[in-house]
Amino acid sequence: EIVLTQSPGTLSLSPGERATLSCRASQSVSSSSLAWYQQKPGQAPRLLIYGASSRATGIPDRFSGSGSGTDFTLTISRLEPEDFAVYYCQQYGSSPFTFGPGTKVDIK
């Protein structure tokens, strides 16, 4: 099983600032099958990024993903008020599909 570790656990930033979230895998993620999700309280996760760097339909271009192998990054270039949420990474290249523990981005 591929274990995903996310850092930091919490990121306290102000609107307009840049957010950089990290996801590290215990072994290489095949075919860059790495996704990022945003989740707000009481809501289902929302797919932001798939294939490590492709934005899902309707996702603003302030969200970008990068990385390969075992190290991946989600960057939010300028935080908007609606971006404060929990972010999860997930690998879907190897069963069982696994999620990271999440990074909470909150308002400083």
Added chain:
Amino acid sequence: QLQLQESGPGLVKPSETLSLTCTVSGGSISTSNYYWGWIRQPPGKGLEWIGSISYSGSTYYNPSLKSRVTISVDTSKNQFSLKLSSVTAADTAVYYCARPWVVWGRGTTVTVSS
């Protein structure tokens, strides 16, 4: 627009079987090359993939739950279902169905308690 909706009992007794159904609307569950899945999230915790099924019935499960999980599909009703046996309080969670990984249902809360 494809939509998924979970349904089932919100309260299940310990040792009993949790049963949930996901109804797919706005599209056919029989669309080839797609799998359909279940994911859960205990209160205040992260996400756990439970398992997935194709329209033809091919399944694969999380090994941590495999001995207790059955996922099935009913193409005539455009639904797929989850059964989790011998539940305990640790199975209390919000259960989501999804068409991996773009479309998710809103989730349904299941509490295991006597």
